[in-house]
Amino acid sequence: MRGKWIAGAVALGSLGAFALTGCGAADMTKQGSPYANAAGTKSVTLSVQSWVGARANTAVAQYLLEHELGYRVDTVQVDEVPAWDALSQGRVDAIMEDWGHPEQEKRYVSDKKTVADAGDLGVTGHIGWWVPKYFADAHPDVTDWRNLNKYAAQLKTPESRGKGQLLDGSPSYVTHDKALVNNLKLDYQVVFAGSEAAQITQIKQFAKDRKPFLTYWYEPQWLFNEVPMVEVKLPPYSDACGTKGEAEPDSVDCAYPTSSLKKFLNADFARKGGDAARFLKNFRWTKRDQNEVAQLMAEDKLPADKAAAKWVKAHPDVWKKWL
């Protein structure tokens, strides 16, 4: 009976839909955001991710697009994987920093051709496991994964259920930590702080009390300036292991690769986006530039636009080339 109602409502809705949009095909993958290009403005929608490095890219791109090229820029928070779907549908125009999603890249860039590669960001990213320097200095052998189980008892927390805690940030970030812990037979529990900000808060708290911790972390990251950390060596990355991991994510048993971070644009936007698309393709800076903006935002608590303005003022030589 409920089904009948739903069916009735759906039929009615679709009738209305047909009345309004005509009887042709309506490809929802070509329908952009209803807020884009409203009232005669040229607008660009950037996907913004929650880690501060990515927000630094977006902040600077937004600032330059608005102040130098006269666009209106919208930022929408979409997590990494859904961002690909949104990008292919044209609901966002660009992803500024992608940490490597081979499955999505194959589907959208090579097969469906709805997303276009927009070149490197100029920053190389590396994900890994880190311990604080003060802990590594006291116990030099902790930096090899084979010795991690020795320290599990010291790394216990209330949330880690009797095992050692491996602190992860947001579940949306690229991570195989659960598989790694399993496959390397480590006596550890992956604990998600929930967000990168929460993870940073916890790391700082640990560092303040000089307590040991083991955390998922990545480079480039400004936090290294405040809390010096040493990377734990995992079994070395190999292409064979990487391909195996792509096919079977639960089987990963080696370190994360060092990857060149890339930008991606919606294919239509890349063709017809004019100045904005050209600008985003040319956008390329270094680890130092990104960290400078990121630290302004995260440490000095500047709003994104002010941090971007500060950097833009100081480095015209870098961004003039992008326009």
Place this chain on the structure above:
Amino acid sequence: MSTTSTTPTLATAPDTARLRTLLRRPAARKVLALAVAGLVLAPFAHAAWGSGGWPHALSVSLDEPLRSAGDWIVDNRDSHWLFLYFFGHISNVIIGAVHLVYVVLLALGWAGVTAGAALVAWRAAGVRAAVTAVASFAVCGLLDMWVPTMRTLALMAVAVAASVLVGALLGLAAGLSDRTFRVLRPVLDTMQALPAFAYLLPVVLVFGIGVAPAVLATVVYAAPPMARLTALGLRSTDPGVMEAVESLGATGWQRLVTARLPMARKQLLLGLNQTIMMALSMAVIASVIGADGLGDRVYQALSTVDVGAALAAGIPIVLLAIVLDRTTSGGSDGTPVRRGHPAVGWALAAITAAGFLLTRSHDWPRGWTVAVTEPVNRAKDWMVDHLYSGIPGIGGTADWAAHYTGWVLDPLRDGLQALPWWGAVLLVAALAWAIGTWRTTLTAVLSLSAIGVLGRWGSAMDTLSQVIAAVAVTLVIGFAVAVAVARSRRTERLLRPVLDVFQTMPQFVYLIPVVALFGVGRAPAAAAAVVYALPAVIRIAGEGLRQADPRAMESSTSMGATGRQQLLQVQFPLARNELLLAVNQAVVLVLSVVIIGALVGGGGLGYEVVFGLARGDLATGLVAGASIACLGLMLDRVTQPTKGARDAR
């Protein structure tokens, strides 16, 4: 919760006479029957499937089929006829409509929108509402939130229009046909008891991330109150009047339009009001699936724990809620609308026209903004340094949060997760049967089992432990305040406007202050849930206690009962139905916030939804969403009193 009060037979009472009186109560007899059944069946269940969490043998993994369904949808979204000729059109219409409203709002400019809102508020609810509207829109602009506010408004306008249409049609059908009403009513009741998060995943599966799915989720969430109240309004028309109209020879249509609908006006307006408030609440939460607007600003800020930015976007949401509520509840309570002098209206109309013509810059002027983000963040940092821990004697908020997590939530969660699954099923059956019917019991037991079958037993118990603890806190505080409200008119008058405001606020905004106070984790989620559920509990319990028969009160006073005795032995038992309803509401409301608490580190089922969305792993998210729905259904049925309580809402 109320375990102890509903399982009195389990306590060994040596006094047989007492036992016999107990057994005369139907609730006790039911629980006894269940206990016997449990004693007989439990060993078998234990022998067959063990006594840990839900047995693997009895669960079904839907992950694989769902994952391949998701992949199929993504691959065929631009080619299959189902998407091209059906879903594509739905999405197209929604996007077109939102775009249209948005463009109109932008074309009106800030002056036009503000004055227009004031005009509408004045017509519908009088001068005070108009002033509120003007002030609120001005604040939205001042906080530099004009464009996001307009986006949320545009999305809301489309979603509310669709909800009202769908709701009114369903309500009309249910109001005119008994059979439809009988079928529809439990469905609508259930839909209103489910947390908003449960509605997000199915639309994302079909439509992806974006405004169209956000609008659809909002419609599904906001239409039920309109349908419910339309049906109730049409059904409660005075039969005498109907007979009179009929004797005048009116046709069915005329009867509906000239008699039934006008007589149901109050309920229809109330339905509109509730639909709008629920639409706002959902439109904000739907930022998780790409709704943009104010909700997205809060979401961005929460994911970076930027309290200042979250507050800057949260204040407009609160103001929008107040304006919409004041404006749409104006006519429904029967008091005449105070509009003041008619000239006020003309003046407003003139200002609207002037604003429309004069403002060439449609956005809020760039210079007219106040940056609240930095001062708020500085204040928050000060709080982190000074209030979080180490205050002599009372600790700090972070200490409280740690104690609540360590001493209350963890033992409760571990206890629930260690509880044998058949024990949990029996417990739920006992609770549901003691105050409900066999039907509610069956639904509750089936829902709980469904969670197990879906393979989400562990996280569901985690969520359940958070709900139980938060409900306990809510009830203790809520009943205490309700007693004060029932005792003193003055307290009631003081509290009423506060409760009014708190009850209209979207769930999402409660997450902002608690993050500032308690950081991230399960404790802030619980705090938000308690604050969100309190107003409803205080209101319902307070009304119940106040309505306790004055004669009973008087006779108890004359018998020399102390205030305490009077409260416990006269007022509470007399208000039993209202108190049970308050418990039910507390459970439903707390669950809804505990679930979205996943955005601030709450864990449990809500977290799996967030996780599924974040990783694009819709299978995980969908299964978790379904489990949330089951948990909501189970909790609702376990606490649902048998008769008529729902109409008091």
